[in-house]
Amino acid sequence: MRAWVARSYGGPEVLALREVKLPQPGPGEVLIRVEATTVSSADRRIRALDLPAGMALMGRLALGLRRPRRAVLGVELTGRIAAVGAGVTRFAPGDAVIAFPGFRQGAHAEFAVMPAAGMVVARPACMSVETAAALGFGGTTARDYLRRARLREGERVLVIGASGTVGAALVQLAIAAGAIVSAVTSTGNVALVQGMGAAEVIDYTGRDYTAGPDRWDIVADAAAALSFRTALPILAEGGRYLAIAGGLGDLLARRRGSRRPIAGPAAERPDDLAALADLAARGLFRPPIDAVFPFDALPAAHARADTGRKRGSLVVLLESPSR
Ligand SMILES: NC(=O)c1ccc[n+]([C@@H]2O[C@H](COP(=O)([O-])OP(=O)(O)OC[C@H]3O[C@@H](n4cnc5c(N)ncnc54)[C@H](OP(=O)(O)O)[C@@H]3O)[C@@H](O)[C@H]2O)c1
Structure with a gap:
């Protein structure tokens, strides 16, 4: 599969689109084919190692000394279940879901693996992929x-x-x-x-x-x-x-x-993601979307995030047979 990889800390030019191994879902996990993701302020902070005052040393220890330890960034996504691991009954292939990898990251790729009992919820049928991709980061x-x-x-x-x-x-x-x-x-x-x-x-x-x-x-x-x-x-x-x-x-x-x-860091709770999907489906929460980028142009979304002036979320769309 293709994934955007951060080769070192730095500007958007450190990102490279690479062919990487397709992950396989283990017991209790699901494999999601990503339809849309975002470039968030967290992605740009990690890529640039641009952390709040006094956090640089702690940040390097947590994120990686010389380069991001988790090279594929991306904290939120929406897509469809491509495969399920042993013991998963909550989801089946083809289900539309919203997922929030959060600190584990990995959403800037064509596929992502998540624990089925973790930050994964069903995507309401009425919801656009753009809105679904942008619910988690600000909302949680x-x-x-x-x-x-x-x-x-x-x-x-x-x-x-x-x-x-x-x-x-x-x-x-x-x-x-x-x-x-x-x-x-x-x-x-x-x-x-x-x-x-x-x-x-x-x-x-x-x-x-x-x-x-x-x-x-x-x-x-x-x-x-x-x-x-x-x-x-x-x-x-x-x-x-x-x-x-x-x-x-x-x-x-x-x-x-x-x-x-x-x-301090916000908690990642599956019940919050479910509540956000429900609020959005009822029109009580509409994440604003600053711009939408194709997957190939993901570094341009990082450049926009670097301005510090984005209005809501930067959505990145992947090509998908269901669209
Ligand atoms: N603690 C946590 O767990 C956690 C989780 C998520 C995010 N964060 C942090 O929260 C911050 C916001 O994240 P975000 O994703 O919302 O960022 P964002 O989408 O880039 O938004 C930043 C906003 O700040 C506004 N702004 C800049 N200077 C301002 C000022 N002096 N007064 C008022 N508004 C100002 C900008 O609007 P204007 O152009 O109108 O000024 C911009 O819309 C980031 O620092 C991020 O790292 C922390």
């Missing part, structure tokens, strides 16, 4: 952080970086949970974010929302625009700062009175 991150923050109905939530993949999921999932959302974005993305239903859209190029007088119960920062310390003045009593793009400083930050920071 937003769900995990909002759960850890114990978001309650009626709370005020500020989302910073609302036009990005994670920010767009935070806005929509917080609204679906009954929150009153203020969304921070730049001028060109105001209309996009308004369309997600935020109660208030703040253009950060024209207003300093940290200057007061507004305060929020949750400040969800997907742009590393603030830190727990600089967010304190805009956190209400009992407020939580979500350092989604935070570095070592945010991981080590300690609560201040009733206000607390929440940081």
